[in-house]
Amino acid sequence: MISNKDNNIILYGKKVTKTFGALRAVWNVDFKVKKNEIFGIIGPNGAGKTTLLSMINGTLHVTSGEIYYKDRNITNMQTHKIAELGISRTFQVVKPFPGMTLLENVSIGALFGKDKITNVREAQDKTRHILSRLNLIKKENVPVENLNVSERKRLELARALAMDPEMMLLDEVMAGSSTSDLEMIMGLIEELNNEGKTILLIEHVMKAIMSISHRIMVLHHGEKIAEDKPENISKNEKVISAYLGSRYAKMSWGNA
Numbered sequence: 439m440i441s442n443k444d445n446n447i448i449l450y451g452k453k454v455t456k457t458f459g460a461l462r463a464v465w466n467v468d469f470k471v472k473k474n475e476i477f478g479i480i481g482p483n484g485a486g487k488t489t490l491l492s493m494i495n496g497t498l499h500v501t502s503g504e505i506y507y508k509d510r511n512i513t514n515m516q517t518h519k520i521a522e523l524g525i526s527r528t529f530q531v532v533k534p535f536p537g538m539t540l541l542e543n544v545s546i547g548a549l550f551g552k553d554k555i556t557n558v559r560e561a562q563d564k565t566r567h568i569l570s571r572l573n574l575i576k577k578e579n580v581p582v583e584n585l586n587v588s589e590r591k592r593l594e595l596a597r598a599l600a601m602d603p604e605m606m607l608l609d610e611v612m613a614g615s616s617t618s619d620l621e622m623i624m625g626l627i628e629e630l631n632n633e634g635k636t637i638l639l640i641e642h643v644m645k646a647i648m649s650i651s652h653r654i655m656v657l658h659h660g661e662k663i664a665e666d667k668p669e670n671i672s673k674n675e676k677v678i679s680a681y682l683g684s685r686y687a688k689m690s691w692g693n694a
């Protein structure tokens with residue numbers, strides 16, 4: 439059973455570990471995400487961020503450790519069951535259904551969503567509303583192959599939203615976006631959070647994740663090296679030497 443009876447905690451990971459052969463992709467990571475929080479995860483490439491997300495939504499099995507969602511043990515549960523409980527995710531490597539339009543791709547999410555829409559027309563209406571929020575409505579009939587990187591990222595976000603999640607796991611949804619798209623996505627995430635959704639956010643765009651996260655966890659070589667408020671994270675010596683140092687240096691040269 440969950441040892442922490444704080445009912446403010448919606449997602450709880452206990453010594454979550456994933457190894458690939460000798461590689462410790464995620465090692466003994468403990469985390470607690472509060473209800474209605476924006477919880478950021480940062481760390482260098484290969485730190486284990488995506489692997490952790492995949493274990494939370496059941497795409498990957500844990501090697502050891504436990505994950506609880508609303509006091510329920512969801513460790514190694516099937517992905518669709520986890521989605522039914524209210525967790526949806528985006529993929530860093532976008533996986534649209536090829537040969538279908540944007541509208542069709544997102545409508546599938548609506549049909550499999552939590553509120554069990556079974557009517558295609560209704561699913562499309564709901565999808566159009568989401569596409570409008572994401573500034574994608576003009577592209578509804580475009581085959582997914584013809585979307586650019588930022589549009590594909592927003593397609594992922596739209597698909598996750600169509601499932602009516604209570605909690606969203608977002609894996610680098612801002613990558614490849616222009617400044618205006620970036621601001622739109624940040625605004626949307628804050629809006630969704632204000633509507634009551636809990637957000638777990640992986641992002642390399644520092645100004646974005648630092649400004650919208652309530653707390654940030656830092657992974658390095660699969661281990662948690664820090665967890666704090668953004669203002670403390672940016673001053674943390676361990677974090678600066680493992681990750682922020684080089685990124686901040688790059689930012690000051692204007693190419694991060």
Ligand SMILES: Nc1ncnc2c1ncn2[C@@H]1O[C@H](COP(=O)(O)OP(=O)(O)O)[C@@H](O)[C@H]1O
Pocket residue numbers: 458461463481482483484485486487488489490
């Ligand atoms: N399916 C896999 N098989 C083997 N190694 C993997 C697999 N997935 C990820 N890894 C390795 O696990 C480590 C963490 O990867 P990942 O979670 O993608 O990092 P991040 O998202 O922080 O960049 C990396 O060294 C990566 O190469």
Ligand SMILES: [Mg+2]
Pocket residue numbers: 487488489530
């Ligand atoms: Mg990743």
